[in-house]
Amino acid sequence: MANVVLSVGYCLVAVLLFVLATLTLTWMLYSWREQGTIDAELSQRRVMRSGASTDQISFSLLVPARHEEHVLATTLERMAALHHRRYEVIVIVGHDDPQTAAVAEAAAARHPGLVRVVVDYNAVKNKPRALNAALPYCRGDVVGVFDAEDIVHPDLLPAVQQRLLEDRSAAVQAGVQLMNFWSSWYAARNVLEYYFWFRSRLHFQAACGFIPLGGNTVFVRRVLLELLGGWDADCLAEDCDLGVRLSSHGFTTSVVYDPAIVTREETPATLPAFIRQRTRWNQGFLQVLFKRDWHLLPRRRQRLLAVFTLCTPFLQAFAGVLLPVSLFTIACVSMPVGLALAAYLPILPAVLTLAVEHLALMEFGRLFGPRPTIRDHLRLAVSTPVFQAVLAYAAMRAVVRLARGHTGWEKTTHLGLHLEQQEVAV
Amino acid sequence: MTEAPPRHAAPGTRLVDTDVLERLAPELVASLPPARRELSPPVTLSVRARLALTEVFFRHRASLVWLVPVLVLAAVLHGWNMHHSPGPNDDEGTYVSQAWAFQEHGELSHYTYWYDHPPLGWLLLAAWNTVFAVLPRGASLLYAGRDAMLVVHLVSCVAMFTLARRMHVRRWAAALAVLLFTVSPLGLEWQRLTLLDNIGTPLLISGWALALTPRCRLVAYAGSGLLIGSSILVKETNALFLAPVTLQLWFAARGRNRSYALVLFAGAVLSVSGLYPLFAALKNELIPGPGHVSLLWAIQWQLFSRAPSGSPFQPGSGTRLAIEDWLNRDGLLLLTALVSVPLVAWRRPRLRPLALLVLILMAMPLRGGYLPAPYPINLVWPCALLAAGGADLRRSHVRRSRRQPAHWIITATAATLVTAVTGHALIRDRAYLVSDQDREYRQAQSWLLAHTKPSDVMLVDNTIWIDLIQQGYPRQNVIWFYKFDLDPAVQALHPGGWRAIDYVVESSIMGATAYTLPETSAAIEHGKLIAEFGDIHVYRVV
Numbered sequence: 001m002a003n004v005v006l007s008v009g010y011c012l013v014a015v016l017l018f019v020l021a022t023l024t025l026t027w028m029l030y031s032w033r034e035q036g037t038i039d040a041e042l043s044q045r046r047v048m049r050s051g052a053s054t055d056q057i058s059f060s061l062l063v064p065a066r067h068e069e070h071v072l073a074t075t076l077e078r079m080a081a082l083h084h085r086r087y088e089v090i091v092i093v094g095h096d097d098p099q100t101a102a103v104a105e106a107a108a109a110r111h112p113g114l115v116r117v118v119v120d121y122n123a124v125k126n127k128p129r130a131l132n133a134a135l136p137y138c139r140g141d142v143v144g145v146f147d148a149e150d151i152v153h154p155d156l157l158p159a160v161q162q163r164l165l166e167d168r169s170a171a172v173q174a175g176v177q178l179m180n181f182w183s184s185w186y187a188a189r190n191v192l193e194y195y196f197w198f199r200s201r202l203h204f205q206a207a208c209g210f211i212p213l214g215g216n217t218v219f220v221r222r223v224l225l226e227l228l229g230g231w232d233a234d235c236l237a238e239d240c241d242l243g244v245r246l247s248s249h250g251f252t253t254s255v256v257y258d259p260a261i262v263t264r265e266e267t268p269a270t271l272p273a274f275i276r277q278r279t280r281w282n283q284g285f286l287q288v289l290f291k292r293d294w295h296l297l298p299r300r301r302q303r304l305l306a307v308f309t310l311c312t313p314f315l316q317a318f319a320g321v322l323l324p325v326s327l328f329t330i331a332c333v334s335m336p337v338g339l340a341l342a343a344y345l346p347i348l349p350a351v352l353t354l355a356v357e358h359l360a361l362m363e364f365g366r367l368f369g370p371r372p373t374i375r376d377h378l379r380l381a382v383s384t385p386v387f388q389a390v391l392a393y394a395a396m397r398a399v400v401r402l403a404r405g406h407t408g409w410e411k412t413t414h415l416g417l418h419l420e421q422q423e424v425a426v
Numbered sequence: 427m428t429e430a431p432p433r434h435a436a437p438g439t440r441l442v443d444t445d446v447l448e449r450l451a452p453e454l455v456a457s458l459p460p461a462r463r464e465l466s467p468p469v470t471l472s473v474r475a476r477l478a479l480t481e482v483f484f485r486h487r488a489s490l491v492w493l494v495p496v497l498v499l500a501a502v503l504h505g506w507n508m509h510h511s512p513g514p515n516d517d518e519g520t521y522v523s524q525a526w527a528f529q530e531h532g533e534l535s536h537y538t539y540w541y542d543h544p545p546l547g548w549l550l551l552a553a554w555n556t557v558f559a560v561l562p563r564g565a566s567l568l569y570a571g572r573d574a575m576l577v578v579h580l581v582s583c584v585a586m587f588t589l590a591r592r593m594h595v596r597r598w599a600a601a602l603a604v605l606l607f608t609v610s611p612l613g614l615e616w617q618r619l620t621l622l623d624n625i626g627t628p629l630l631i632s633g634w635a636l637a638l639t640p641r642c643r644l645v646a647y648a649g650s651g652l653l654i655g656s657s658i659l660v661k662e663t664n665a666l667f668l669a670p671v672t673l674q675l676w677f678a679a680r681g682r683n684r685s686y687a688l689v690l691f692a693g694a695v696l697s698v699s700g701l702y703p704l705f706a707a708l709k710n711e712l713i714p715g716p717g718h719v720s721l722l723w724a725i726q727w728q729l730f731s732r733a734p735s736g737s738p739f740q741p742g743s744g745t746r747l748a749i750e751d752w753l754n755r756d757g758l759l760l761l762t763a764l765v766s767v768p769l770v771a772w773r774r775p776r777l778r779p780l781a782l783l784v785l786i787l788m789a790m791p792l793r794g795g796y797l798p799a800p801y802p803i804n805l806v807w808p809c810a811l812l813a814a815g816g817a818d819l820r821r822s823h824v825r826r827s828r829r830q831p832a833h834w835i836i837t838a839t840a841a842t843l844v845t846a847v848t849g850h851a852l853i854r855d856r857a858y859l860v861s862d863q864d865r866e867y868r869q870a871q872s873w874l875l876a877h878t879k880p881s882d883v884m885l886v887d888n889t890i891w892i893d894l895i896q897q898g899y900p901r902q903n904v905i906w907f908y909k910f911d912l913d914p915a916v917q918a919l920h921p922g923g924w925r926a927i928d929y930v931v932e933s934s935i936m937g938a939t940a941y942t943l944p945e946t947s948a949a950i951e952h953g954k955l956i957a958e959f960g961d962i963h964v965y966r967v968v
Contacts, residue, residue, distance in 0.1 A: 032683040035642035227441060250442030296440050330708075340708045341701065348697040355689045363685075 007339055013322065014342045020319050021349035028356065031200035045258045048159045057161045059087035060140035060222070064120075064130040068148035069099040075148055076107040080114055084157035089115045090137060092130040126409040127215065128231035128238035135222075135230050144219040145239075150176075151264040152217075159261055160219050163254045170224050170251035171243075173202060174217040175262035179368065181361070181376060183267065186274060188372070188380045189387050190267045192357050195364055198262075202255045210297060210306050211253045212288075213243030217263040224251060234407060235291075237284020244288050244306070248296040259367045275394050276410040282313045282398030283407070317395035320388025323350065354381060492601035493587050500583050500608040503852075505576050506859045508618050509569045513863030516935045517800075518620040519888025522571045523906075525551035526892060536891075536901070537909050537916070541711070541724035544702045546659035547622040567892055571620030578624055579617055582807065583608060585631035590811060592638035593776045595818050602844060603814035609851040612756035613806040614858050622661040623803035629657035630664060631807065634671050637691070638776075642681030644690055650675075651694025658699040662725075663798075666786070668695065670779035678776070732796035745797050752802055755854070758847065763809035764788065766816025777815045784808050866960035867893075870931060873957055873964070882928040883920065885910055885946060887935050907936055911943040924949040930965040937961075 031037060061079060065072050072091075079089050089111075091104040101117070108115045120133045131145065142164065146152060160172050175198045181191040198214075205211040218239065228245055231238040246253060268274040288294075294306035308315075326343045329335075358377055365371040401407075483490065525548040527536040534545050554574045555567065583604045590600035607613060617624055633653030639646035654671060657664040672691075679687045706712040706721035714720040736743025752760065763784050770777040787805050791797050817840075871893045878884065880899045885907040894904045902919055907930075909916045920926040924945045930953050932940070940947045953965025 029644055029683075029686060032686050033644050035681040035683070038682045227446065248440065250440045296438070298440075337705065337708050341705060344704060348693070352690065352693040352697075355693060356686060359685050359689060 007336070010326075010335075010339060011342050014326065014345055017319050017322060017326075017346035018349065020315055021346050021353065024316070025349050025353050025356065027201050027204050028196045028353070029200065030204040041257075045260075048162055048256070048258060049155070049260065055085045055161075057086075057142055057164060058140040059084065059142050059144055059157055059160075059219070060138035061087060061089045061144045061146055062092065062131055062134050062138070063089060063146050063148055064092045064127050064134075065100050065104065065148040066094055066097055066125065066130075067100060069103050071149040072100060072103045073107065075146075075150055075152070076104070076111075076115060078152055078154075079146070080107070080111045081154060082152065082157050083154045084161070086140070087157060088113075088138075088140060090118055090134050091115065092118045092120050092134045094125050094130070095119050095121050096125075126233070126236075128235060129233045131238070132230045132233060135225065138222055141222060142219050143222050143225055144217070145215060146263070147216050147265065149266065150216060153261040153263065156217070156261045156263070159256055159258065163256050164219070164221075167252065167254045169254040171213065171218065171220040171246055171253040173198075173206075173211070173213050173243075173253060173255050174219070175199070175257040175259075176214055176216050177259075177262040177264055177368065178267050179264050180266055181364070181372065182370075184271075185379055185383050186271070186387055186390070187267045188361060188376055189383055190274070191364065192360055192380075195360060198255075198257050202257070205305075205309065206253055206255045208302060208305055209252070209299075210247045210294070210302050210309065211243050211255075212237075212240035212285075212309060213246070213253070215239035216265070218242075220246070232291075235284055235287050236280045236407060236409065237288060240281075240284055240310075241288045241291070241293075244310075245293050247302075248293045271390070275390065275397070278313070278391065278394035279397045279401065280410055282395050283402050285310045285313060286398065286402055287407075313391070314395045314399075317388065317392035319346075320385075321392045323347070323388075324385055354384065489587070489591065489597055489600075492597045493584070493604070496601050496604045496608065497580060497583055500580060500604070501576070503608060503614070503855060503859075504579050504618060507861075508572050508576060510862045510864050511858045511860075512615055512618060514568060514867055514889040515619050515621070516888050516933075518568060518571060519890075519892055521548045521551060521620055521622060522567050523888055523892045523895075524548040525555060525571075526567055526895070528552040529555055536895075537906065537913055538719060540719040541706060541721040542728075543622055543661055544659045546656060547625045547661065550625060550660070551620070567896060568620070568889065572618060575618055575620055575624050578628055579608075581628040582631055585628050585635055586807060586811060589631055589635040589638070590814065592635055592640065593780070593811075593815065594774070595777075595815050599814045599818035602817060603811045605844075605848060606759060606810035606813060607807050609848055609855060610756045610759055610806050610810065611851055611854040612752055612759070612802050613810075614855050615755060616800055616803045616806075618858070619800075621800050621803065623800045626657040626660040626664050627803065627807060629653050629660060630667050633657060634667075634674070637671055637675045638678055642679065642683060642687065644683055644686055647675070647679065647687040648690040648694050651691040652698055655695045655698025658695075659702055662702075662728075663804075665699070667783070669786075670783040673782070674776075674779040734795050735797040737794040738791055743794075745791050745794060748797055748799070748801070749791060752805075756806075756851070759806070759809050759813060760788075762813040762816070766812045769816045769819060770812060773819055774815060777812065780808060780812055780815065784812050866962050869959045870957075870962045870964065873959070874929075874931065877957075878929060883926055884929040884931060885927055885936075885949060886931045887933045889933070890931055907940070907943065907946050911945050924952065924967065927967045930967060932963045932965065934961045 031041065063072075063075065063079070076089065076091065091107070093101040093104050101119070104115075104117045108117050116137070118134045118137055120130045122129045122133065135143070142160075144160075156174060160174055163169070163172050176194060177198065178187075178191040178194045181188040202211065215238065220242070224246070228242070228249070232241045235241045243253065268277050289307070289310040294303060294310075297303050297306060323346055327347070330340050330343050357380060361372050361377065361380060523536045524534065524545070527533045528545075528549060529552045533539070539545070551571060551574060554577075555570055558574075558577075586607060587600050587604050590603045591597070595603070630653075633650045633656075636646045636650035636653065639650075650671075654664075654668060657667070675688065675691055681687065703712060703721060711718050711720050712722060714723040735745040735748070738745040738749050740746060767781045767785055770781045787808060791801070867889055871890060874884075874890070874894065875897060881903060883903045883905070884894075885905055886894065888906050891904055891906050895901060905916060905920075910920070910927075927949045930936075930946070930949045932950060936946070940950060949967050950965055953967045955963055956966045957964040
């Protein structure tokens with residue numbers, strides 16, 4: 001009896017892993033699924049690049065900065081030189097952070113009327129509170145959010161404006177790309193994660209009408225933002241929460257991905273920093289899941305996708321751990337052949353996913369440079385199980401922190417590794 | 427401070443459904459798209475299915491006009507009298523028995539499975555028997571297998587039409603390809619039989635057709651890989667077809683997702699066909715060793731240890747006789763295909779991999795190695811497709827207007843030719859529609875049921891085996907004659923050797939091979955002939 005229950009459970013787990021891996025692979029390849037979609041994407045990019053900038057929409061770009069004195073100056077200089085006439089940059093600094101404030105004030109002095117500084121006097125410091133502090137001071141039609149270490153492309157705003165006018169959408173998520181796939185053993189995986197998410201998966205989410213936004217290079221119409229009450233001050237993934245609330249209330253979001261104008265960022269510098277970042281995101285996703293805004297979504301398919309997307313970090317983490325465990329049991333435990341065959345099923349999409357990731361790394365090298373070497377490919381292949389273990393650890397850490405009620409913001413430090421690369425290229 | 431609730435909206439309402447925007451920001455309302463409306467009333471699955479089906483029929487109406495008459499002809503030609511002609515083939519009995527063993531006992535074979543062929547073919551047959559067997563209880567599973575082969579043939583016809591269209595062959599030529607495939611007497615001789623090659627044919631053709639997806643859809647490439655991999659799991663020799671399909675894919679997958687397409691195809695083929703060695707490895711039967719069968723040994727036996735059929739240039743050799751038989755039955759098709767090879771290679775790039783395949787298939791018997799009897803099954807459909815493709819040579823620089831008399835003369839001539847060829851083939855097919863080739867087996871079976879007891883030990887061929895087992899005779903006593911000499915498990919059950927046998931039912935296949943099997947030939951020698959039905963002799967062993 002116990003044997004039967006175990007066998008059935010084992011089979012079920014194998015089937016679930018298989019389904020999860022296949023769905024992930026399918027959504028990873030969503031943008032490449034047929035020639036028609038690729039052609040449409042390319043023609044859209046051509047239109048965006050050739051469009052004239054008529055400055056119909058005004059932008060307020062928010063840049064929350066905390067202990068970012070190394071990278072803030074460069075970022076603000078770039079943002080002051082965007083190819084758009086009607087926009088303003090609002091830097092938000094904490095009242096307890098004089099170094100960053102000094103850098104911001106210097107930039108504001110260099111670009112009066114364009115760059116302004118808002119001081120956040122909240123006792124608890126986190127990103128959503130900083131953004132909410134600046135929201136009353138925004139004068140533009142559309143509010144955009146950037147991180148302090150971003151490299152923003154000058155032609156980004158015209159492209160976003162064109163999409164807002166064409167689609168008449170409530171929000172636009174533009175592409176963000178991590179650049180430095182060579183700097184650490186997990187960097188290539190991290191970079192490809194972003195690549196597939198912004199290049200492909202986000203389009204699928206937008207088509208389904210449920211899209212968790214990113215915290216960066218995201219633009220929302222100011223009226224709607226105020227209607228929705230701004231960002232959630234206690235949520236650790238305030239960007240995801242905003243996206244979920246926008247989707248749930250029925251507003252459409254467009255996605256813009258053009259490799260030429262993508263915002264460039266860097267991977268977290270050290271492994272503990274990476275784990276802290278993932279823990280924060282995972283905790284935030286759980287918070288959004290439990291807030292149940294997604295209940296407003298009209299169709300069951302959308303609600304299922306909502307739950308699935310918000311649980312994805314956990315599903316993937318545990319899948320990544322369960323797969324090697326099941327392989328181990330096949331090798332060491334004798335079981336009926338049918339069961340062993342079933343347990344092998346999830347490997348097939350996993351191997352295909354790995355092959356697709358290598359192809360994507362080569363494509364990434366062609367699009368953004370430099371070309372990945374054999375060493376990069378080897379690191380990508382070999383790092384898979386360790387990366388999955390790290391993600392699983394971050395997922396568990398998030399659950400533990402949420403259970404204990406630790407909702408403090410663990411900040412990621414930025415060293416500007418990608419900025420050096422940019423300087424060298426220039 | 428927690429999040430401020432959205433103003434002006436009651437909890438549980440979506441902002442976009444309220445008039446908040448019109449009141450607060452009227453200038454935005456015009457610029458926001460309307461919220462997605464729900465389809466009301468909700469469209470049920472059956473309605474949607476009906477709509478989708480209607481749409482498919484409407485979109486393909488021009489093709490259906492050509493295809494449906496040929497399908498009707500195929501159904502009648504292959505279905506009429508299919509139970510009784512051609513006569514039972516021992517391999518049919520093998521596969522049907524193995525399907526039965528899986529259905530009834532969950533085993534891969536009615537005897538020890540020794541990896542002679544991957545099991546997917548008879549697993550599919552078992553699925554068919556479970557779901558679709560429309561025969562009354564007790565009717566022979568061999569007949570159920572033949573029913574399945576009719577369905578398989580119709581699916582192959584549709585797949586072949588699709589493949590031809592995707593190879594840029596015009597509709598009339600695609601219908602001609604299916605027609606040649608269906609009426610070929612050589613095809614009809616083999617396509618009615620429950621053989622693995624027949625089961626693999628629709629998988630191969632559909633897989634090839636999917637690989638030529640016009641919109642370069644990744645799902646189609648993955649599906650193509652799955653189907654080709656499955657056809658390899660039906661019969662391992664179908665791996666030969668990987669070469670032309672891969673070649674075709676290499677040149678046809680020109681979309682921007684080309685690298686992903688190739689990876690998905692290769693991954694799917696390898697994953698599916700890799701299940702077979704994986705299965706063997708899990709059962710510890712991959713590598714040869716004492717006391718167990720092994721996959722590698724079986725592959726080595728198939729490739730190297732089979733007796734060669736002789737050179738085709740030597741009169742009287744097995745190969746020569748087989749080729750003469752094929753040419754006798756449908757030499758016109760084979761020769762037309764051979765003639766089409768250079769034509770197509772010169773003018774039709776999309777058909778070149780097919781031409782290469784036909785060349786390879788025609789060259790292989792020339793080696794003089796072992797030639798399996800059902801070889802024509804894999805030969806007829808590529809030849810039919812190539813012949814029709816060769817007939818559809820376009821002279822693109824000459825536009826023939828429909829008003830010119832030359833157009834009508836050529837059309838009339840072509841139609842006459844096709845009608846003549848078809849009529850000639852149909853006349854030769856007539857034999858299959860009227861003759862009764864399994865009467866002897868039915869008579870032998872009813873005699874055995876009347877005159878023997880379940881406790882009698884009998885040596886039979888696989889056709890009578892499945893019939894007797896279905897009537898309730900025990901497996902220990904009814905033995906497939908090969909296994910009496912070759913399977914240690916069977917020998918353990920009957921340690922007395924040929925003396926333990928009560929009856930031997932000798933059919934033509936047993937007579938042809940018994941000289942290699944000492945116990946069987948000893949049983950026949952010591953047996954007294956007590957009944958005779960054509961080629962079938964029943965001996966009582968004393």
